[in-house]
Amino acid sequence: MTSKQAQEIAQQLGDIPKNDANLQAEIQRLNRKSFVPLEQVQILHEWLESKRQARQCCRIIGESRTGKTMACNAYRLRHKPIQQMGKPPIVPVAYIQADPDCSSKDLFRLIIEHLKYQMTKGTVAEIRERTRRVMKTCGVETLIIDEADRLKPNTFRDVRDIGEELEISVVLVGTDRLDAVIKRDEQVYNRFRACHRFGKSSGEDFQRTVEIWEKQILKLPVASNLYSETMLNTLGEATRGYIGLLDMILRESAIRALKKGLQKVDLETLKEVAAEYK
Numbered sequence: 001m002t003s004k005q006a007q008e009i010a011q012q013l014g015d016i017p018k019n020d021a022n023l024q025a026e027i028q029r030l031n032r033k034s035f036v037p038l039e040q041v042q043i044l045h046e047w048l049e050s051k052r053q054a055r056q057c058c059r060i061i062g063e064s065r066t067g068k069t070m071a072c073n074a075y076r077l078r079h080k081p082i083q084q085m086g087k088p089p090i091v092p093v094a095y096i097q098a099d100p101d102c103s104s105k106d107l108f109r110l111i112i113e114h115l116k117y118q119m120t121k122g123t124v125a126e127i128r129e130r131t132r133r134v135m136k137t138c139g140v141e142t143l144i145i146d147e148a149d150r151l152k153p154n155t156f157r158d159v160r161d162i163g164e165e166l167e168i169s170v171v172l173v174g175t176d177r178l179d180a181v182i183k184r185d186e187q188v189y190n191r192f193r194a195c196h197r198f199g200k201s202s203g204e205d206f207q208r209t210v211e212i213w214e215k216q217i218l219k220l221p222v223a224s225n226l227y228s229e230t231m232l233n234t235l236g237e238a239t240r241g242y243i244g245l246l247d248m249i250l251r252e253s254a255i256r257a258l259k260k261g262l263q264k265v266d267l268e269t270l271k272e273v274a275a276e277y278k
C-alpha cells in the first residue's frame with residue numbers, strides 16, 4: 001500500500017474516536033494488575049513458611065494461569081529484604097524466573113543479579129562458588145525458581161546442591177511438565193518430593209472469588225451481581241476456574257460495559273466477552 005492509499009483509507013474511516021477523560025481514567029484503573037490474597041494463596045504461604053523454617057526443598061505444581069507466579073511473588077514481598085547503608089542486603093526469600101534452556105551459568109547469573117551483585121567472568125566452577133558466597137552473605141533462606149521446567153537437565157544437579165550445601169529451602173515452581181522432568185532423575189526427585197498443588201477454583205470457592213473480583217477489582221458504580229446464577233454459569237463455562245482467565249474476562253467486560261455507557265457489567269456484555277474465550 002502506498003502512503004497516499006493509506007491516507008485515503010484513514011480519511012474515509014476517520015480517526016478512532018478518543019474516550020473522554022473520565023472513561024480513560026477508569027480504563028487505566030481497570031488495566032492495572034492488582035493482587036488479591038485468595039485463600040489458596042494464604043495456604044501456600046503457610047506451607048512455604050514451614051518449608052523455610054525446616055530448610056526443606058519442595059515443588060509447587062499447577063496448570064498455567066492458576067496464579068502460581070503471583071502467589072510466589074507475594075510471598076517474597078512478605079519477607080521484605082533489609083537494606084542498610086554500607087551493608088549487603090539481607091534477602092530471606094530470593095525469587096528468580098528461569099530462562100528458556102537455562103544452564104547452570106544462567107541460573108547463577110540470575111541469582112547473583114537478583115541479589116543486586118554484579119555477574120563476573122570466570123569458569124562455571126568459579127561462578128558457582130561466588131553464587132554460594134553471595135547467597136550466604138545475603139542470608140537467603142528460601143530460593144524460589146519459577147518456570148523451573150526450563151532448567152536444562154544438568155542444571156537440576158546444581159539446584160539440588162545449592163539446597164544441600166547452603167541448607168536452605170529451594171522451591172521449584174512449574175506445570176506438570178516440571179513434574180515429569182523431576183521424576184526422571186531419582187536423586188532430584190527424592191530431594192524435591194514434597195509437592196504442593198496449585199489448582200483451579202470451583203464451586204463455592206469460585207463464587208467467592210467472583211464476588212471478591214467484583215468488589216475489589218472492578219469496583220464499578222453499580223453492583224453487577226456477577227455471583228448470581230446466570231452470570232456465574234457464564235463465567236464458569238468461559239474460565240473453567242482459571243483465575244487468570246477470570247481476571248481477563250472480568251476486566252474486559254467492565255471496560256466494554258463502561259464504553260457502552262453502562263454503570264455495571266450486564267449479562268449481555270459478559271456473554272459477549274465470554275464467547276471469545278470458549
Ligand SMILES: Nc1ncnc2c1ncn2[C@@H]1O[C@H](COP(=O)(O)OP(=O)(O)OP(=O)(O)O)[C@@H](O)[C@H]1O
Nearest residue numbers: 034035036063064065066067068069070243244247
Ligand atoms: N492472587 C491474585 N490476585 C489477582 N490476580 C491474580 C492472582 N492470581 C492470579 N491472578 C491473575 O491470573 C493471571 C495468571 O497468574 P500467574 O501468572 O500467577 O499464573 P501462573 O500459574 O504462574 O501461570 P503460568 O504457569 O502460565 O506461568 C495473572 O496475570 C493475574 O491476572
Ligand SMILES: [Mg+2]
Nearest residue numbers: 068069070146
Ligand atoms: Mg507463572
